[in-house]
Amino acid sequence: MSGLTLTLFAPLLGGLTLVWLRPLGLAGWFNLGVSGLTLVGSLWLAKTVAQKGILVESIAGMGFRIDAFNVYLVVLTAFVGFTTAIFSRPYMRHVCASGKISPASLRLYHSLYQAFMLTMLLALTTDNLGILWVAIEGATLATVLLVSLYRTPEAVEAAWKYFILCSVGIALALFGTVLTYFAAQHVLADPAAGLSWSALYSQAQMLNPTVMRIAFVFLLVGYGTKVGLVPMHQWLPDAHSEGPTPMSAVLSGLLLNVALYAVVRLKMLVDGSLAQTQTPQLAGILLMGFGMVSFLVAGLFLHRQRDIKRMFSYSSIEHMGLMTFAFGLGGSLATFGALLHMLVHSLTKSAIFVTVGHATHIAGTQAIDRIRGLIRTQPAVGWSLLIAVAAIAGFPPFGIFASEFLLLTATMQSQPWLTLALLSGLGIAFAGLFRYLHPMVYGQPPEGQQAVPANMIPVLIHLGLVLWLGLAIPEFLAQWLDRATQLITGTHLL
Amino acid sequence: MTLNALTLLQQFLILLAGLSLFVSFILIAQPRLVAAIHSFAWQGVLVSALTLTAAMTNQAPPLYFSAGLTLVLKGLFIPWLLHRLALRLGLEGHSETLRWPELVLLAGVFLVIFSYWLVEPMVERELIFTRNIIAVSLAVVLLGFLMMVFRTQAVAQVLGFMSMENGLFLAAVSATTGMPMVVELGVAFDVLVAAVLFGVFFFQIRESIDSLDVDRLNRLAETPDVEPMLSEEIGE
Numbered sequence: 001m002s003g004l005t006l007t008l009f010a011p012l013l014g015g016l017t018l019v020w021l022r023p024l025g026l027a028g029w030f031n032l033g034v035s036g037l038t039l040v041g042s043l044w045l046a047k048t049v050a051q052k053g054i055l056v057e058s059i060a061g062m063g064f065r066i067d068a069f070n071v072y073l074v075v076l077t078a079f080v081g082f083t084t085a086i087f088s089r090p091y092m093r094h095v096c097a098s099g100k101i102s103p104a105s106l107r108l109y110h111s112l113y114q115a116f117m118l119t120m121l122l123a124l125t126t127d128n129l130g131i132l133w134v135a136i137e138g139a140t141l142a143t144v145l146l147v148s149l150y151r152t153p154e155a156v157e158a159a160w161k162y163f164i165l166c167s168v169g170i171a172l173a174l175f176g177t178v179l180t181y182f183a184a185q186h187v188l189a190d191p192a193a194g195l196s197w198s199a200l201y202s203q204a205q206m207l208n209p210t211v212m213r214i215a216f217v218f219l220l221v222g223y224g225t226k227v228g229l230v231p232m233h234q235w236l237p238d239a240h241s242e243g244p245t246p247m248s249a250v251l252s253g254l255l256l257n258v259a260l261y262a263v264v265r266l267k268m269l270v271d272g273s274l275a276q277t278q279t280p281q282l283a284g285i286l287l288m289g290f291g292m293v294s295f296l297v298a299g300l301f302l303h304r305q306r307d308i309k310r311m312f313s314y315s316s317i318e319h320m321g322l323m324t325f326a327f328g329l330g331g332s333l334a335t336f337g338a339l340l341h342m343l344v345h346s347l348t349k350s351a352i353f354v355t356v357g358h359a360t361h362i363a364g365t366q367a368i369d370r371i372r373g374l375i376r377t378q379p380a381v382g383w384s385l386l387i388a389v390a391a392i393a394g395f396p397p398f399g400i401f402a403s404e405f406l407l408l409t410a411t412m413q414s415q416p417w418l419t420l421a422l423l424s425g426l427g428i429a430f431a432g433l434f435r436y437l438h439p440m441v442y443g444q445p446p447e448g449q450q451a452v453p454a455n456m457i458p459v460l461i462h463l464g465l466v467l468w469l470g471l472a473i474p475e476f477l478a479q480w481l482d483r484a485t486q487l488i489t490g491t492h493l494l
Numbered sequence: 495m496t497l498n499a500l501t502l503l504q505q506f507l508i509l510l511a512g513l514s515l516f517v518s519f520i521l522i523a524q525p526r527l528v529a530a531i532h533s534f535a536w537q538g539v540l541v542s543a544l545t546l547t548a549a550m551t552n553q554a555p556p557l558y559f560s561a562g563l564t565l566v567l568k569g570l571f572i573p574w575l576l577h578r579l580a581l582r583l584g585l586e587g588h589s590e591t592l593r594w595p596e597l598v599l600l601a602g603v604f605l606v607i608f609s610y611w612l613v614e615p616m617v618e619r620e621l622i623f624t625r626n627i628i629a630v631s632l633a634v635v636l637l638g639f640l641m642m643v644f645r646t647q648a649v650a651q652v653l654g655f656m657s658m659e660n661g662l663f664l665a666a667v668s669a670t671t672g673m674p675m676v677v678e679l680g681v682a683f684d685v686l687v688a689a690v691l692f693g694v695f696f697f698q699i700r701e702s703i704d705s706l707d708v709d710r711l712n713r714l715a716e717t718p719d720v721e722p723m724l725s726e727e728i729g730e
Contacts, residue, residue, distance in 0.1 A: 061676055062676055128676070128677065130680065131676065131677060131680060133681075134677065134681060134683070137684045138684060141688060148695070148698055151702070152702075153703060153713060156695070156698045157711040159695065159698075160711060161711070164642065167655055168642060168658070172635075175635055175662055175665060179616075179669075181666070182628070182669040191671070192674055194670070195673070195674060195677060210616050241714075242714075
């Protein structure tokens with residue numbers, strides 16, 4: 001028994017049990033318990049990694065490699081999974097009681113929730129590029145039925161779009177993986193280890209640069225579809241707006257991060273392979289390009305949304321674009337900023353979706369122009385939404401301000417003229433968010449609008465953490481992120 | 495690239511790969527659904543035969559397993575499943591009206607040329623065999639992609655997706671000696687689950703739009719013509 005086995009087996013066994021668990025009240029608690037157990041496992045794992053540096057383990061013939069970079073995402077994933085489970089238990093009970101879904105669908109929901117957590121954690125911990133692909137495709141499969149859970153025509157359409165686009169994207173990523181394996185055949189002593197990331201990384205400079213270059217384009221388009229990079233982002237707003245709200249929270253907070261993690265890992269390989277060629281920065285430039293386009297386009301799209309969940313999913317695309325840009329920029333400062341941004345964005349965005357879940361519950365609709373006067377009806381929800389949006393827009397003293405400030409500084413250092421684009425993008429997104437937020441939280445509530453039983457604990461925890469990270473990053477976390485930065489770029493920041 | 499420099503065996507493998515590519519073209523242009531499902535089954539059989547030949551000549555026992563897996567999954571189970579679904583959905587006589595079939599086929603030809611162009615610098619000139627077969631498998635992937643773009647019928651889109659998977663498998667078997675076993679099992683599992691889920695979705699889609707023409711799924715498009723609400727409603 002180790003931290004890793006607990007982290008992986010808790011969701012696996014939990015998911016299998018939840019298929020059969022009939023008492024609905026119990027299922028919600030059980031889901032919460034399993035998520036808690038996963039969180040314990042991930043913390044245990046983090047402790048082991050902190051002591052040993054890099055943990056290499058093998059379970060059932062599959063290699064796992066956990067270092068500072070992925071262990072921090074594992075803890076983040078388990079944590080957001082846990083707090084979302086706290087929110088989802090009463091929320092989904094309410095959805096079920098209101099007759100929107102049947103008890104059987106609720107059972108399916110709980111089971112797939114754990115299946116999704118399993119695929120995320122597997123993708124993060126595995127050392128094998130093939131398993132990484134299988135897990136990320138598995139995440140699509142686990143969530144696609146959840147997107148269509150409400151069975152409205154819109155939900156079915158969103159799910160179909162999600163399914164088709166992500167499957168196609170991910171198929172291209174598999175082609176890239178096959179090409180990487182092909183490049184490894186001539187390099188590694190044991191060709192069968194050709195999909196092991198650590199084996200490839202140690203020999204990265206030997207990999208054929210021409211093959212790796214083409215492979216990376218396929219991999220970037222493939223995994224980039226799941227990151228939500230423009231122009232492959234079409235599925236994201238639909239899936240976020242039509243699925244149940246807890247699902248939007250974990251999709252935005254976790255899935256996008258994991259896909260970006262895959263892109264960064266592969267960029268490390270390609271950088272090693274291209275180091276001696278004439279275009280050593282190719283992977284970085286591609287990431288910067290895709291990232292910047294996503295960042296700007298999503299910011300503009302924020303202005304024409306009429307559905308509150310759609311609006312925040314565009315904000316997710318915008319932030320993922322910013323992180324992709326920062327990873328592409330490279331260097332220790334930008335990478336540190338991007339890692340921090342991944343953390344604070346996940347926390348803030350899942351808090352926003354939880355709050356939005358309550359807001360739509362109060363207003364009885366997702367249409368922005370019919371959500372009014374949240375603060376007067378229910379101050380806790382209204383203020384949380386206001387504060388969370390202020391945090392996501394990059395206001396000090398929240399963590400996103402800190403990470404965006406780091407990113408701007410890094411850009412100023414290496415690509416000064418791009419700072420202008422970043423600043424205007426941030427401004428556009430800020431205007432887009434506040435333009436709609438204002439009437440929603442202030443304003444006159446419609447007749448008869450009533451407060452709902454809301455569980456604001458997850459939101460408070462998340463926003464508290466984001467505030468803490470904005471005021472002072474704790475020493476151990478800074479060291480931790482610094483070690484991850486060193487793994488990715490080879491140089492320390494601190 | 496002179497093909498007669500290759501051994502007879504390699505020529506045979508390239509023939510099988512070429513036939514799979516040909517089936518991809520059939521899939522694109524075949525308007526009748528059931529016939530398209532049958533063509534897809536043949537593609538699965540061809541890929542499986544190619545894997546089997548590679549297994550026998552390379553003395554690679556894991557490849558026997560993948561050949562069997564491909565045959566069962568792509569040659570038999572998925573076509574059977576899709577066929578049954580087509581019957582249950584009342585689509586046995588269904589014939590789709592293709593948009594610009596000639597142009598799409600022409601685009602397919604360009605995709606094949608593009609694949610060769612892309613693969614050319616990747617593999618050394620001596621390895622004509624590997625080069626051909628990677629280019630062909632990339633072409634199969636891209637043709638599946640093209641099919642998903644131009645076919646609007648849900649079942650046909652799934653066929654496109656599955657033939658993309660065939661192309662990927664072809665690449666894995668021929669460019670390397672097959673993926674490691676865990677990965678192959680994982681991929682097969684994902685494909686299997688995807689096939690079943692697609693089946694579930696056929697029913698959900700038909701329930702919601704009373705048809706399987708996914709072009710009618712258009713409720714969620716961005717609506718530029720509506721002026722978004724401005725903040726006039728704020729009190730005071």
